Amino acid sequence: MQDALPPKLVCKGLNVSVRQELSRLWPRPLGANRRMITIRGVHKDFSIDGAKVTALSPTDLDVRRGEFVSIIGPSGCGKSTLLRILAGLETASGGSIDVDDGDRARQRVGFVFQEPVLLPWLSALENVRFPLDTARVARTEADSRALDLLKLVGLTGFEAALPRALSGGMRQRVSIARALSYDPSLLLMDEPFGALDLITRDRLNDELLSIWSQTKKTILFVTHSVEEAAYLSDRVVVMSPRPGRIKTVYDVNLPRPRGERTKLDPAFHQLMADLRRDLQ
Numbered sequence: 001m002q003d004a005l006p007p008k009l010v011c012k013g014l015n016v017s018v019r020q021e022l023s024r025l026w027p028r029p030l031g032a033n034r035r036m037i038t039i040r041g042v043h044k045d046f047s048i049d050g051a052k053v054t055a056l057s058p059t060d061l062d063v064r065r066g067e068f069v070s071i072i073g074p075s076g077c078g079k080s081t082l083l084r085i086l087a088g089l090e091t092a093s094g095g096s097i098d099v100d101d102g103d104r105a106r107q108r109v110g111f112v113f114q115e116p117v118l119l120p121w122l123s124a125l126e127n128v129r130f131p132l133d134t135a136r137v138a139r140t141e142a143d144s145r146a147l148d149l150l151k152l153v154g155l156t157g158f159e160a161a162l163p164r165a166l167s168g169g170m171r172q173r174v175s176i177a178r179a180l181s182y183d184p185s186l187l188l189m190d191e192p193f194g195a196l197d198l199i200t201r202d203r204l205n206d207e208l209l210s211i212w213s214q215t216k217k218t219i220l221f222v223t224h225s226v227e228e229a230a231y232l233s234d235r236v237v238v239m240s241p242r243p244g245r246i247k248t249v250y251d252v253n254l255p256r257p258r259g260e261r262t263k264l265d266p267a268f269h270q271l272m273a274d275l276r277r278d279l280q
């Protein structure tokens with residue numbers, strides 16, 4: 001299921017909901033040259049006490065290079081399972097995934113979890129540097145990259161701080177910097193701001209968009225917030241209740257850069273209403 005419309009049906013004046021309805025009715029795979037992730041028929045069954053539990057029904061999805069795609073759906077519909085399969089943390093029961101990052105020698109995927117999983121005895125700088133140390137990157141180069149990343153996430157001056165001396169939002173920024181440390185082309189984020197208060201979340205959303213535009217990463221972002229999904233994304237994937245499958249893919253045709261004006265845009269509110277209705 002994808003966003004592209006048959007060419008003759010694309011016309012500028014169509015309102016957002018009509019375009020989305022058309023794209024739902026006439027899905028078409030993205031052109032191969034624009035695709036970075038190609039997911040075909042990926043599904044996952046768990047076995048619990050001998051009983052089969054389907055966590056994810058067969059799923060098809062294409063993601064473009066440099067695209068920001070959010071996944072939203074009810075609890076238990078398989079969002080984390082899909083991300084974990086993409087990251088290689090879980091094995092799919094079937095189907096295929098192709099991630100084309102043009103450079104197979106490099107680590108491909110960075111993962112940011114809901115809770116910042118930092119090593120409590122290491123400083124912010126050492127936490128960010130940790131994957132580089134593990135990969136035996138020379139100390140000077142690793143330090144310089146970690147310092148740049150801490151600057152990118154707005155933590156200059158906190159290099160020596162231990163995680164317990166940082167706020168929740170700051171810890172999550174360290175996790176983002178760490179996930180970016182080995183320069184992955186794909187960043188997977190599983191409700192990264194879900195545990196934060198709304199003001200911090202709003203701020204981090206803007207920071208994430210700035211990081212995304214500077215680094216040109218492809219981002220797959222799981223959230224429970226329709227506002228966050230609509231604000232951040234190029235496309236929003238809505239999943240159905242458990243066992244999850246992709247129900248609808250929405251194009252987000254809101255201008256970039258996003259900001260306060262986005263939040264006043266009637267199309268933004270229409271999209272949130274459409275997403276809420278779809279999720280019910």
Ligand SMILES: Nc1ncnc2c1ncn2[C@@H]1O[C@H](COP(=O)(O)OP(=O)(O)OP(=O)(O)O)[C@@H](O)[C@H]1O
Nearest residue numbers: 046048053055074075076077078079080081082242
């Ligand atoms: N390791 C596991 N063993 C057994 N069942 C699992 C395992 N991991 C996930 N599941 C089941 O798979 C289903 C999908 O789980 P998943 O964590 O992907 O959902 P989710 O969409 O991320 O939910 P949430 O929004 O609550 O995070 C759930 O029913 C869950 O119980």
Ligand SMILES: [Mg+2]
Nearest residue numbers: 079080081190
């Ligand atoms: Mg989850």
